[in-house]
Amino acid sequence: MKKSFTTEAINLKNYPLNDNDNIVVMFSRTKGLIRAVAKGAKRPKSKLGARIQMFVANQLMLFEGKNLDTIAQAQSVNTFSKIRNNLDKLSYSMYIAELVNNFCSKQYNNDENYQEIYSLIFCAYQKIADSKNRAQVLFCLLKFQIKFMSYLGWGLDFVNCSQCLKEIEFDNNKSALFSYDYKGFLCDCCKDDYLGETIRIHNKIRAFLLELSTIDFDKKTKYDECLTEQFLDKCFSFMKKYIDNLANKKTKIFEVLNRTTLTK
Numbered sequence: 001m002k003k004s005f006t007t008e009a010i011n012l013k014n015y016p017l018n019d020n021d022n023i024v025v026m027f028s029r030t031k032g033l034i035r036a037v038a039k040g041a042k043r044p045k046s047k048l049g050a051r052i053q054m055f056v057a058n059q060l061m062l063f064e065g066k067n068l069d070t071i072a073q074a075q076s077v078n079t080f081s082k083i084r085n086n087l088d089k090l091s092y093s094m095y096i097a098e099l100v101n102n103f104c105s106k107q108y109n110n111d112e113n114y115q116e117i118y119s120l121i122f123c124a125y126q127k128i129a130d131s132k133n134r135a136q137v138l139f140c141l142l143k144f145q146i147k148f149m150s151y152l153g154w155g156l157d158f159v160n161c162s163q164c165l166k167e168i169e170f171d172n173n174k175s176a177l178f179s180y181d182y183k184g185f186l187c188d189c190c191k192d193d194y195l196g197e198t199i200r201i202h203n204k205i206r207a208f209l210l211e212l213s214t215i216d217f218d219k220k221t222k223y224d225e226c227l228t229e230q231f232l233d234k235c236f237s238f239m240k241k242y243i244d245n246l247a248n249k250k251t252k253i254f255e256v257l258n259r260t261t262l263t264k
């Protein structure tokens with residue numbers, strides 16, 4: 001007899017297994033990433049069909065399998081339905097799903113801090129669903145990116161030099177030197193010895209991201225009301241490139257979306 005277990009999980013991806021069944025990739029509170037078969041989910045009258053949609057969080061009972069588990073029961077906890085009404089919310093939520101999918105395999109994360117990561121994804125989807133404009137969506141995304149990387153042990157150090165580890169004296173009106181290879185900022189001494197590629201990040205961006213890294217997801221920052229979309233876009237591109245570099249691959253969701261927009 002197959003062993004069963006219960007957990008709460010958020011759907012990150014689903015695809016057909018055959019004419020009747022789907023495979024769902026989920027992030028669970030107790031086991032991290034799991035893949036399970038949703039039997040009969042493609043049949044028109046199946047209750048499972050709605051529950052395996054992207055981003056839905058379910059309370060589940062599953063049967064353990066060798067490669068794939070099987071969903072025995074699913075009861076939705078939150079459908080985050082407002083994510084699906086808006087292309088920005090949808091695409092950035094898919095970006096989160098892609099990141100979790102890419103980084104939460106054993107290759108990257110052995111800490112088993114599943115509970116923390118689960119709450120982070122849940123909270124991010126809740127905040128994105130409730131966002132009133134694109135700037136608010138980007139703000140949630142940045143908080144997610146910074147916290148997610150720090151939970152995986154790859155949090156960015158916004159204060160110290162990535163090489164000599166000394167605190168850098170940043171000039172607020174200037175830009176700071178950053179190396180994607182070194183995965184961090186460089187002080188004036190270390191930059192002279194470094195022959196690789198660096199980019200300049202404005203200190204306002206660095207200071208803002210530093211503040212985001214120190215506060216709780218739910219707390220407001222002193223920047224909340226006055227941030228422009230353009231500024232947030234710059235912060236997001238910087239974080240996205242940092243993360244893409246770590247994974248050695250680009251997140252695909254925005255490429256797919258751009259292509260779809262172009263061909264319309």
Ligand SMILES: [Zn+2]
Nearest residue numbers: 161164187190
């Ligand atoms: Zn240094």
